[in-house]
Amino acid sequence: DRSPQRPHKPTYGSITSLPHPEPEQASPQQTYLSEKIPIPDAKPGTFSLRKLWAFTGPGFLMSIAFLDPGNIESDLQAGAVAGFKLLWVLLWATVLGLLCQRLAARLGVVTGKDLAEVCHLYYPKLHRVLLCHLMGLTIVPSAFGTASAQNRCCAFRIPLWGGVLITIVDTFFFLFLDNYGLRKLEAFFGFLITIMALTFGYEYVMARPEQGALLRDLFLPSCQGCGQPELLQAVGIVGAIIMPHNIYLHSALVKSREINRAHRANIREANMYFLIEAAIALSVSFVINLFVVAVFGQAFYQQTNQDAFNVCAKSSLRDYAKIFPRDNRTVSVDIYRGGVILGCLFGPAALYIWAVGLLAAGQSSTMTSTYAGQFVMEGFLKLRWSRFARVLLTRSCAILPTVLVAIFRDLRDLSGLNDLLNVLQSLLLPFAVLPILTFTSMPAVMQEFANGRLSKMVTSCIMALILAINLYFVVSYLPSLPHPAYFGLVAVLAAAYLGLTAYLAWTCFLALGAASLTHRSHQHFLYGLPEEEQEAGGSSG
Numbered sequence: 001d002r003s004p005q006r007p008h009k010p011t012y013g014s015i016t017s018l019p020h021p022e023p024e025q026a027s028p029q030q031t032y033l034s035e036k037i038p039i040p041d042a043k044p045g046t047f048s049l050r051k052l053w054a055f056t057g058p059g060f061l062m063s064i065a066f067l068d069p070g071n072i073e074s075d076l077q078a079g080a081v082a083g084f085k086l087l088w089v090l091l092w093a094t095v096l097g098l099l100c101q102r103l104a105a106r107l108g109v110v111t112g113k114d115l116a117e118v119c120h121l122y123y124p125k126l127h128r129v130l131l132c133h134l135m136g137l138t139i140v141p142s143a144f145g146t147a148s149a150q151n152r153c154c155a156f157r158i159p160l161w162g163g164v165l166i167t168i169v170d171t172f173f174f175l176f177l178d179n180y181g182l183r184k185l186e187a188f189f190g191f192l193i194t195i196m197a198l199t200f201g202y203e204y205v206m207a208r209p210e211q212g213a214l215l216r217d218l219f220l221p222s223c224q225g226c227g228q229p230e231l232l233q234a235v236g237i238v239g240a241i242i243m244p245h246n247i248y249l250h251s252a253l254v255k256s257r258e259i260n261r262a263h264r265a266n267i268r269e270a271n272m273y274f275l276i277e278a279a280i281a282l283s284v285s286f287v288i289n290l291f292v293v294a295v296f297g298q299a300f301y302q303q304t305n306q307d308a309f310n311v312c313a314k315s316s317l318r319d320y321a322k323i324f325p326r327d328n329r330t331v332s333v334d335i336y337r338g339g340v341i342l343g344c345l346f347g348p349a350a351l352y353i354w355a356v357g358l359l360a361a362g363q364s365s366t367m368t369s370t371y372a373g374q375f376v377m378e379g380f381l382k383l384r385w386s387r388f389a390r391v392l393l394t395r396s397c398a399i400l401p402t403v404l405v406a407i408f409r410d411l412r413d414l415s416g417l418n419d420l421l422n423v424l425q426s427l428l429l430p431f432a433v434l435p436i437l438t439f440t441s442m443p444a445v446m447q448e449f450a451n452g453r454l455s456k457m458v459t460s461c462i463m464a465l466i467l468a469i470n471l472y473f474v475v476s477y478l479p480s481l482p483h484p485a486y487f488g489l490v491a492v493l494a495a496a497y498l499g500l501t502a503y504l505a506w507t508c509f510l511a512l513g514a515a516s517l518t519h520r521s522h523q524h525f526l527y528g529l530p531e532e533e534q535e536a537g538g539s540s541g
Helices: 049-055 058-067 069-082 087-111 115-122 125-137 140-153 160-178 182-207 211-219 228-241 244-256 264-299 305-313 318-323 335-346 348-381 387-408 417-428 430-440 443-449 453-480 485-511 531-539
Strands: none
Touching: 049 264, 058 069, 058 087, 058 182, 058 244, 058 264, 058 348, 069 228, 069 264, 069 335, 069 348, 087 115, 087 211, 087 228, 087 244, 087 264, 087 430, 087 443, 087 453, 115 125, 115 244, 115 348, 115 430, 125 244, 125 348, 125 417, 125 430, 125 485, 160 182, 182 264, 182 335, 182 348, 228 417, 228 453, 244 264, 244 348, 244 430, 264 335, 264 443, 305 318, 305 335, 318 335, 335 348, 417 430, 417 453, 430 443, 430 453, 430 485
8 A cells, every 4th residue: 555645635734823913812700720921032043041930830830740749749758768768869859851842842932832722623523531530630649749738747637538628729829929929929839849949958957868888879870779668769760750731731831921933043942941830840859769769768768656756755746656566577668657756756846847848749749730720621621711711620629539548548548549540640650751742743734843863762762661660560460459359340441541542652753654553544643734723723622
């Protein structure tokens, strides 16, 4: 069979070829993007700090997903289980995360559309509805992590369902804060990140980890004496850092800047500044994560429950010693026990400062996940509801499953739930990484800003790594199924999962230039959409 020929009619174009004679006017019902930040003029070809400041904001909001309570718990468990040995995994996971976020930002800058909107244009209805619902599932870990952090930081005085109810208040606070302007909202998130940096930095200074061993394990990849527990923690770090909803979020956040796409130099400049800003933001998040791993690697590594009991029994927090069993098993650490042992080692102030940092992480991640849910639903489903209705719907999608879990299970019985949520995030990663690789590799969409050969190879390697991690997770969790009947359910879900993944992989191969695999119904992955379909898709809803 011959490769399909490029049709002459209808005329095929690209998303970016649509005319933009006037600046985009946002609907008064939009949230976050109802305001566009102007970019100051500067001498062409020179770096401008004023311009960098104008572009600063989306990357820091995106980086908050790297600092949610689930990530913090993953960090402290990695430190307690492996000491400093997995710091190099944290470093390279952050680098891989930056590469994925770079693609997301480029898509938003070049096309003026976020990833969900482009998926709506290119994928069939069934596939985009499935993607929308699957991405909605990624908000659940944020809501549970915030409620769990509130419960544990308050020594279990706030029940888990109470923590969930507190997250509902975030919705109304978010609506209230959004009325004060985009830059003020971004400044508030910057304030929360500063609180996390100061609080976790204080714990780092108090713990005084050995700097030589820390730097060695950070820059020299190795893990002497590591077994399955350490491997599981390493896999968990990668799954917690590269988050699927974050890719959709970042591609939408960059649309908040006024960029004249009629001039390619402006697009190229915006790509550069957004990359610099994202690198700075993720560097900050990396340092904060490093603080947590290092503190618990110093305080908990190779410690037993009896050791933790003895430390607390001799401190001013002796009443908390009973949370540690008096045996010689390796101490099991979570957010609550971690704060207690810090208080026992470094004084009560360390415990309360730890709690403040966790609450800042929880509140900020809950609000950014709300934005992610909004952008996903608006882009895939073309919702044009009122601001309040959209926020209420997306927050409810995250809260209702968490409320059910919180009511029917006790928090102390949920020690494996955070691991399960990390598995969920990892399993859903292909549904963000494959689309972003697909569309940023299409010249019909990105024109001269499409991925080069090196970028395609690196992103494809990231995708292969993610699939390998998912396979490892599935194989690890299958033996823990409580009843053989669950294997039938897992088989059905696995068939649906593999089917959607295979479809996305096929369209990705088309975008990468595999013309021999093309079917006539999917020629647009090679040549772009017909211009009339672009206009219909852009004006729908």
